[in-house]
Amino acid sequence: MNSKRVCNIIISLALLILLTGSVSADVIQAGSSIDATLTSVTTHLDAKIMGDDPDSPVVLNYDISATGTTRPDGTTVPMSGSAVAYVRAHISGSQKGSGPNNGELTYSDITKASGLITSFQKSIAYRGGSFLV
Numbered sequence: 001m002n003s004k005r006v007c008n009i010i011i012s013l014a015l016l017i018l019l020t021g022s023v024s025a026d027v028i029q030a031g032s033s034i035d036a037t038l039t040s041v042t043t044h045l046d047a048k049i050m051g052d053d054p055d056s057p058v059v060l061n062y063d064i065s066a067t068g069t070t071r072p073d074g075t076t077v078p079m080s081g082s083a084v085a086y087v088r089a090h091i092s093g094s095q096k097g098s099g100p101n102n103g104e105l106t107y108s109d110i111t112k113a114s115g116l117i118t119s120f121q122k123s124i125a126y127r128g129g130s131f132l133v
Helices: none
Strands: 004-019 022-037 040-048 059-067 079-095 103-117 119-127
Touching: 022 059, 022 119, 059 079, 079 119, 103 119
Parallel strands: none
Antiparallel strands: 004 022, 022 079, 040 059, 059 119, 079 103
């Protein structure tokens, strides 16, 4: 009997960071969706939303790993279905006294697989801070 496992994880971080001499408003979204049979899925999230001091950046690390299953005789069976992982970022900032916005970056990346999937993996990392260009 096939079992259907759906894993849908969406992590959204809306960050307002007050750093020495600058203000930035960053929105980072990372997530994944799996719709497959005979699947083993692991995810890991490490997020630091507010830095302890102006030199301590915000951090988002997100990992997903999905594989088929292994039978008792040791043979592997690929998962059957679809897997998606993504990251979206909108980063803007301004220097105090220089106007509402002096820089903006929009970024997105999506990874997809469908059919018979032996392995699906994605790692996403974001590190913010005033020292980045």
